[in-house]
Amino acid sequence: MIAHIHPTLLSGTIPAIASKSVAHRLIIVAALANGDTHIKCNTTCADIDATIRCLTALGAKIDAVDDGLMVKPMPKSVAFGLLRALHHATLDCGESGSTLRFMLPVACALGAEATFIGSGRLGERPLSPLSEELIAAGCELEGLGGFPLKTSGRIRPGRFELPGDVSSQYITGLLLAAPLLDHPSEIVVNGRIESRPYINLTIQAMQTFGVDVYVDRRTPGDGTEVTVFTTEDDTYRTPHEATVEGDWSNAAFWLCAGALGRLPIKVDGLSLSSAQGDRNVLAALSRFGARIGRSTDAAISRPDKLCGFEMSAKDIPDLVPIIAAVASVAEGRTVITDCARLRIKESDRLATVAKELSNLGAQIQIKRDALIIDGVPQLIGGTVDSHNDHRIAMMAAIAASRCENDVYIKGAEAVNKSYPLFFDHYQELGGMVELTQE
């Protein structure tokens, strides 16, 4: 699909969609719990659907209800590791890295005999050293490095060791799986944990279902850091109802558009005290010079003179594309450091952010793991490719609001991965977009 955008400044109010990260976690623990859970979730997307599909393949029953989902957990026989004897499940993760990296340890902890499949770039995205840890703990993984990926056997409880700088999704996956094992387990993470707020979201979801995680961070004094997460062998106990809060990662696109416009943009339905790291989009916009407003459940951004600054992407990788778009028209230089993990997202996002913003007229270069952006007063416009990456398509659509000429986004359907309503909301905020088949 091509999105043809005629540049206009966006303004108005939009409701936040449901947080994809929170939804994955709550739906997974609900499917592993001791009773039914009503999950209030105002929207869905391809990635959340992938997690639902995988859990359904393992025997959970998940039905759409008016305001979200009703999750009936997997039968006890599955949760006690008898799935193997029952049937062989196929788990289609679509393009969702979270789904694969959360469900693989869960399937291994259940002792499921399962085949994982997926699409897009997912098969190329790393699973190592999570996969080695699962094998060392007693699972067989066949077909690593692509799909189909088959798992059999059941992991033993004990000590799992991971580095902190590849993907926090590995740590989340093992945390979600650990209570399913017969004895307490320890997840030892070496080095500073990047994307750390996502682990807090995991711990929060587990706590909502009655399981505590103990965290011990040790800094021996030689500059190293080790964090030990300890979980009991425990039962996820349903709270009967749980709510998926608003998504800061996607709200960030509108809040940045507000800073780039003439009139404010307000996003309703966001928790200002959320554990989502991407809530820091507000801090980033303040540092650019935009004016930020906060109320109990909404955030507002207003335009002002924007100036570049230096920031680290260690804990907020998903904000980089849209922050880079703002930086493209902020006065002076913006440097975004610690972007290495962007290379292993839906596209090589370090390359695609630089390439596609350059196509629109931005001055942007990659230096090692950093993006260096020298702001220009206005972008030019032209044709960009989403590289099948939702955040690149949405970045280009927001950057288009500050282009002189029309913008054509190829592969615009990529937004369905996290935000199928994106172009509807774009129009609601005054954007002029025409969608046509390629």
Ligand SMILES: O=C(O)C1=C[C@@H](OP(=O)(O)O)[C@@H](O)[C@H](O)C1
């Ligand atoms: O746990 C999660 O929900 C996520 C963790 C992050 O990945 P990494 O930890 O691999 O950076 C983030 O980029 C991804 O979109 C969602």
Ligand SMILES: C=C(OP(=O)(O)O)C(=O)O
């Ligand atoms: C990287 C992302 O998701 P995932 O890793 O779950 O595919 C994302 O949503 O930007």
